[in-house]
Amino acid sequence: MENLIGLGILAALLVIGYFFGRRSELKHYKKIRQQEEKLAYMPVVIGQWKNELDPQQSYELVHGSVVVGSDYFKTFASSIRQIFGGNIASFETLIDRGRREAINRMKLQARALGATKVINMRLETSSIGSNQKGKQGLPSVEVHAYATAVYPPELIS
Amino acid sequence: MSEFKQRIPKESVNYTNEHPIKDYIAMVVGIIVIIGVLLVSLDFIVGLGVDRITFEQESRWFSKVNRDSAQGLFGKEDSLKAKNSAREEKLHELLEKLWLPFGEGKTVHFKVGIMPQKELNAFTGIGGQFYFTDGLMDKNLSLNGLGFVACHELGHFFHRHVLKASARGLLMNLLLKFIGLGGVGETLIDTSSEIFSLKFSRDAERAADSFALDCQQKFFGHVNGLDEFFINIQKNEGMAVSFLSSHPKMQERIEELKLQAVKKGYSLEGELSSISSFFDESND
Numbered sequence: 001m002e003n004l005i006g007l008g009i010l011a012a013l014l015v016i017g018y019f020f021g022r023r024s025e026l027k028h029y030k031k032i033r034q035q036e037e038k039l040a041y042m043p044v045v046i047g048q049w050k051n052e053l054d055p056q057q058s059y060e061l062v063h064g065s066v067v068v069g070s071d072y073f074k075t076f077a078s079s080i081r082q083i084f085g086g087n088i089a090s091f092e093t094l095i096d097r098g099r100r101e102a103i104n105r106m107k108l109q110a111r112a113l114g115a116t117k118v119i120n121m122r123l124e125t126s127s128i129g130s131n132q133k134g135k136q137g138l139p140s141v142e143v144h145a146y147a148t149a150v151y152p153p154e155l156i157s
Numbered sequence: 158m159s160e161f162k163q164r165i166p167k168e169s170v171n172y173t174n175e176h177p178i179k180d181y182i183a184m185v186v187g188i189i190v191i192i193g194v195l196l197v198s199l200d201f202i203v204g205l206g207v208d209r210i211t212f213e214q215e216s217r218w219f220s221k222v223n224r225d226s227a228q229g230l231f232g233k234e235d236s237l238k239a240k241n242s243a244r245e246e247k248l249h250e251l252l253e254k255l256w257l258p259f260g261e262g263k264t265v266h267f268k269v270g271i272m273p274q275k276e277l278n279a280f281t282g283i284g285g286q287f288y289f290t291d292g293l294m295d296k297n298l299s300l301n302g303l304g305f306v307a308c309h310e311l312g313h314f315f316h317r318h319v320l321k322a323s324a325r326g327l328l329m330n331l332l333l334k335f336i337g338l339g340g341v342g343e344t345l346i347d348t349s350s351e352i353f354s355l356k357f358s359r360d361a362e363r364a365a366d367s368f369a370l371d372c373q374q375k376f377f378g379h380v381n382g383l384d385e386f387f388i389n390i391q392k393n394e395g396m397a398v399s400f401l402s403s404h405p406k407m408q409e410r411i412e413e414l415k416l417q418a419v420k421k422g423y424s425l426e427g428e429l430s431s432i433s434s435f436f437d438e439s440n441d
Contacts, residue, residue: 007348010345040163040165074177077177077184080181080184083188084184087173089177089180090177092171095171095172096171099171
């Protein structure tokens, strides 16, 4: 009976994790795409142009960060994948969503400043609450996008 | 800088667009198959090793296992100990008599204990230790009924089930620790390994039942009373799912035993001996 309960709890957590995780992922992607379309007018590049910076323009740091949590199904699937090796497909969408959302948030900040473009963009990724130092938990990923926003001087109040 | 053109990034460049369930099912099935193969191989290896250990060696090696500290389930009251001490002696005698045709003339030092528990149960420990509950002893089974239970437990000792299960469990745990997967993936490995272990346990029960049939026939000259214990515990069996149970279903066991008895030509009818006649001998 104990085994049956254990198996039932495991199956229930997987089903809940899969359906709710999938639903929230699709919803998140929809929101990301809408934001990307709205913010597409603003170029984001990783080039520094140290020698070509226009002294007439103003520059300011902008950043956006996001923490995306894994669901039980993704974590389960990834830990099994570790045995066989290969692409951990279940985490790929997690990272992809994190990156795109972080860039969108950074662009939103740049837009609020009236920036016309964003240069020298960098991305940092770190894991939060994963299986570190013997602590178990569902992993989350933090993605931080930061860059230099370029905007015309007349916008400085 | 050339003129900037508005473009939306292409979808699914950075992630696989395949449905995750397909990949996942393949991996889960793979894990279950691997665990199954691993356990069957371990069982084979353990079997090779354990079969080289004689009954005498097993009982000698584990003779120092202290009954009270090992179980912690025995009554501490002196009156209870005194009551059970006499019954333990008779049970010990019964077990030795039942074992006689199988011991090949070699001495095995059994340890017998009666636990102050109401449930009807008996089990075998490592090195020829046998435990019976007060509930079973007080149930007024016939000597044949109690003899079948004792024979069944001797069957576990004969087939070295406890030793094999302990060695298999130890090796499997070491392997799992070595893999060190951690997290939720370990739950799947633990669960599938437990389900396979339950299959071993059910097979062991069937083998012990089969041994008990031969043992009962040799001692009593018939196998009447083989179902007494099962009938008494059948009502408490519950709704356990077969593949998640450590024991086969009671009704299945009774039917299987009767079928085996018929095949082996053992009589299912015969006079049942009274338990009191045997246990009161010592008090006379």
